[in-house]
Amino acid sequence: MTPRLRVLPVVLIQFSIILCLILLAMELGQDDSKVRVILSVFLSVFLIVSYAIARRAQSSVVIQDKERTLQMHNEAMSLVAEAEIAHRREVAAWIHGTLQSSLLTLSHSLSTSGNEEGSLQIAKMCDEIVRKKAHDLYPPQLEVSLLLALQDLCLNRAELTVSPNLELSALKDFSSVVIPVDVRVAAYRIVEEGLNNALKKVTTTNVHVYLKAEGGSLQISILDNGEMMSDEPKSSLGFSLIEAYVSRCRGSWSISNADSGVLLTANLLFHQGSLSTMVPKSVQDLLRGKEK
């Protein structure tokens, strides 16, 4: 239903009231001009107020419609992002597992049958093309740990600091925070985008990436010392990507000038799982045995 049709009942009610008032004015004001003037003024005021109310109702309906459309758009974007992550993860796992394993066996068979040239070609393809493609689709480090994936991403490009509960050492006392895979992917892609933006500027000589996990939220900040932004950030594919990942994790993000560069921040929300649910029972028993 269009906004115009939706405000139709309001307009009809108002029209009926106006009609009644006109009829009343005609009835009462037949012999008295004062009553006629008062009723005319009242009618005019009523008409103006009614018009304002109708307009307001219409714009409120339009805003509600736009908000609903925006919400549906965000939900659709989130579903697309979710499907994309799942698909990339699945394909990368197949390449890393099945395809690479088959190529490895093939290369070995060629080598044992004396076809060294063929074996080397397969090995080269596996190392230089297949692994890289699988990594581009979905970094397998994310399956292991967000920290490991980010260490590799920031290597020789940025300084990475994480809160103690994201460090590997937190495994010692089981104080590690378990970040779900979808949030790991979002964090990785946001850092990747922020890093690329920072290093695109020729003036950037230092980038600092900081991650902190606290109470079911993962805070990310990427600070560079490059040229500041001269005006409001323009919409770009990269920013749309950040927006999509952030909205999927019901989070927020911003980009602004800092004291000496540009600061990109993002906050992602997640359901905090405990490490004890991830650690095998036998290992938990071992820990309990040690405590005794």
Place this chain on the structure above:
Amino acid sequence: MSEKFSAVIVDDDRAFAELLQGVFEDSGMWNVTGVFHDLHDFYSTVPPDQVLAQQMLPDLLVLDVLASRTVLTDIVPTTGLQIALILRNFDLAFGTLFISSMSSESLLPMLKAQHPQGWAYLVKSPSLTTKEILSAAQQALLL
């Protein structure tokens, strides 16, 4: 003849696990005491007692980082890295050789920051040689 080192292989890629077993046994220096095709199958054999666990563990654990048949879901997988680290954190002494199709420059430095000795890492590749595997295995040993 000197005593052989013991090794346990954990890799969900059966063909590669078999290949590794052959490499270790043919070298004459290693005795493969177990082959597992799932991380869960391996860690469920670890007894809940530090002394018994130490007795059961080999000199070297040859581990695929993502050696799990768990269906890919949103659930965070438990990986070989976490298991090896947790066991080492219990003061259990064994070497770990990670062999994975995952290529990571940060893996080894990160592990060594936790426990300086007892780690080696190789990327699964058709160009990987027997010599490289055996050399990495020696490096990973806690002697």
